Amino acid sequence: MTSHCATAPTPSRSASFLLVRHAEVTDEDPDDPGLSAAGLARAAALARHLQHTALAGIEVTEFQRTQQTAAPTAVQQKRRPVRYFSRGDAMETTQRWQQHYRHGQVLVIGDGETLNALAAALCRCAVSPRDTSEYDHVMIVTPAASGPGQVVDKRLPPS
Numbered sequence: 001m002t003s004h005c006a007t008a009p010t011p012s013r014s015a016s017f018l019l020v021r022h023a024e025v026t027d028e029d030p031d032d033p034g035l036s037a038a039g040l041a042r043a044a045a046l047a048r049h050l051q052h053t054a055l056a057g058i059e060v061t062e063f064q065r066t067q068q069t070a071a072p073t074a075v076q077q078k079r080r081p082v083r084y085f086s087r088g089d090a091m092e093t094t095q096r097w098q099q100h101y102r103h104g105q106v107l108v109i110g111d112g113e114t115l116n117a118l119a120a121a122l123c124r125c126a127v128s129p130r131d132t133s134e135y136d137h138v139m140i141v142t143p144a145a146s147g148p149g150q151v152v153d154k155r156l157p158p159s
Contacts, residue, residue, distance in 0.1 A: 014102060014143055015056055015103055015106050016104075016141065016142040016143075017101075017105070017108055017122055017141045018050075018105055018108065019108045019115045019119055019138065019139040020046065020069070020137075020156075021111070021115060022039075022065040022066045022109055022111060022135075023036075023038070023046075023069045023135055024038045032063055032064055032065070034068055035069065039068070039069070042069070043069045043071065043072050043073075045157065045158070046073055047075075053105055055105055056101050056103060057106045057107070058077070058080075058108075059081065059083075061086035062083055062085060066086075066109040066110060070107065086114055090114070090120070090121040093118065094118060094121040095121075098122070112134075115130075115132075116130065119141050119151055122143050122149065123141050123148055124147070124148050125148035125149065127151055130153065136156045136158070137155055137156065138156055139152070140153075
């Protein structure tokens with residue numbers, strides 16, 4: 001499903017952002033759970049899905065669930081993930097990303113409830129709320145040089 005903002009101009013040739021929810025977690029640590037076996041399999045599947053995509057960067061939160069989701073892709077891409085504060089201001093976070101990443105695709109692993117805010121800040125448009133319990137989607141956000149950008153929601157292949 002593609003969400004175009006009203007009167008959206010053609011997106012610029014700047015970086016695009018692949019926003020993915022962290023994979024399934026265990027219930028061992030309620031404050032900072034790691035990935036379950038299903039989550040580890042999903043993280044490996046994400047790396048396989050992105051194996052032919054040269055990433056400009058990988059952004060993860062301070063939580064181990066996002067770091068573990070990104071780990072197989074980071075190893076494969078030979079990239080060290082950069083941490084962003086998940087409870088920080090979405091507009092400030094995305095402005096920093098856009099200043100740092102000028103070209104290519106950036107993988108952003110986050111928590112379900114924050115991804116919509118990050119997508120809206122990146123595209124400068126309203127983003128349709130998505131079910132935060134889904135683990136198999138990627139929002140591809142392409143900011144525009146001026147005005148609203150574009151958000152495409154795609155289902156990832158099964159793990």
